[in-house]
C-alpha cells in the first residue's frame with residue numbers, strides 16, 4: 001500500500017488548460033459549417049452537462065455505468081494483478097515493482113476510478129477532464145477517500161493536449177491510462193485510432209491502458225439507453241444549445257429542436273442529434289445559420305465495438321492486448337493493453 005503523502009490533506013491541485021474562447025469559437029464554426037452539422041462531444045460538458053450526465057447514469061435504461069462499476073468492483077483484484085504482472089514482465093529485476101501512476105481520461109465524477117485506486121493503491125492519480133467544475137469536485141472527493149494517493153486534476157481536451165504539463169508525481173514513473181465509459185465510442189473509428197495513438201504518446205513507451213468498451217446489443221436496448229423515458233438524455237443534448245448561447249452569444253431556442261437517438265447498423269453506432277422542428281434562422285458566434293425543418297445537428301455518436309473489432313482498432317494504433325474482462329451478459333469489456341513496441 002502507498003503511504004499517505006504529505007499532500008494528502010491539502011486541497012487537490014488543479015492545472016487549468018481549458019481551450020481558450022477563440023479556440024472554442026473556431027471549433028464551433030468548423031462544426032456548424034459541416035454537412036451534416038456536428039459539434040465535438042466534449043462541448044456537451046459544461047457544469048450543467050456534467051450534472052445531467054451523472055443523472056443519465058442513474059436512469060434505469062442506461063446500464064453501462066452500473067455494469068462497468070460492478071465489473072471493476074468484482075474483478076478489481078484480478079485487474080490489479082494483471083497490471084502488476086504486466087509491469088514485472090517488462091522489468092529486468094526480480095524485485096516487486098511499484099504500482100504505476102494512474103491517468104484517467106475524462107474522469108467525470110470518477111466513480112469508476114475509486115475501485116481501481118482501492119485495488120492498485122497508486123502513488124498518484126491524475127484526472128483529465130474538460131469540465132472544470134466536475135474536476136474540482138471529483139478531485140476533492142477522491143483525495144479524501146484515497147489519502148495515500150496524490151490526486152491532481154488537469155482541465156484540458158485530452159484529444160488535443162500536445163503533452164502533459166510537468167507534474168513531479170509522474171516523473172520517472174510508469175503510467176496506466178484509464179479510459180472507462182466507452183467514451184472511445186464518441187469518436188468515429190479513424191478519430192478513435194488517432195486518439196489511441198495520442199494516449200500512447202501521453203503514457204510513454206512503457207505505458208499501459210485499461211479501457212472500457214461497450215458492445216453491440218439489441219437495438220431496442222441501445223435506443224432506449226440513449227433516449228430515456230425521463231427525458232434526461234434529451235435535456236443533456238439541449239443543454240449544448242444553452243451553452244452555445246452563453247459562450248458564443250447565440251439565440252438558439254432549445255425547445256425548437258427535437259432530440260433523436262437512432263441505431264445506425266452500417267456504422268455500429270447510436271447517432272444522437274437535435275433536429276430542427278421548423279425552418280429557422282439562428283444567430284451564433286456573430287453569424288446567421290439557417291436550419292431547414294428536419295435538419296440535424298449531430299451532438300454525439302456512440303460507436304459500439306465487439307472485442308475483435310475493438311482489438312483491430314487498438315492494434316492499428318500500436319497497442320497490443322494483454323487481458324480482457326467482461327460482464328456475464330456480454331454487454332461490455334474492459335481491455336488491458338500494452339504498447340506494441342514496449343520493452
Ligand SMILES: C[S@@+](CC[C@H](N)C(=O)[O-])C[C@H]1O[C@@H](n2cnc3c(N)ncnc32)[C@H](O)[C@@H]1O
Pocket residue numbers: 041042045050053065105106107108109110112128129130131134156157158159180181182183
Ligand atoms: C461520458 S463521461 C464519462 C465519465 C466517466 N469516465 C465514466 O466512465 O463514467 C465523459 C467525461 O469525459 C469528459 N470529456 C469528454 N470529452 C473530453 C475531452 N475531449 N477532453 C477531456 N475531457 C473530456 C467529460 O467532461 C465527462 O466528464
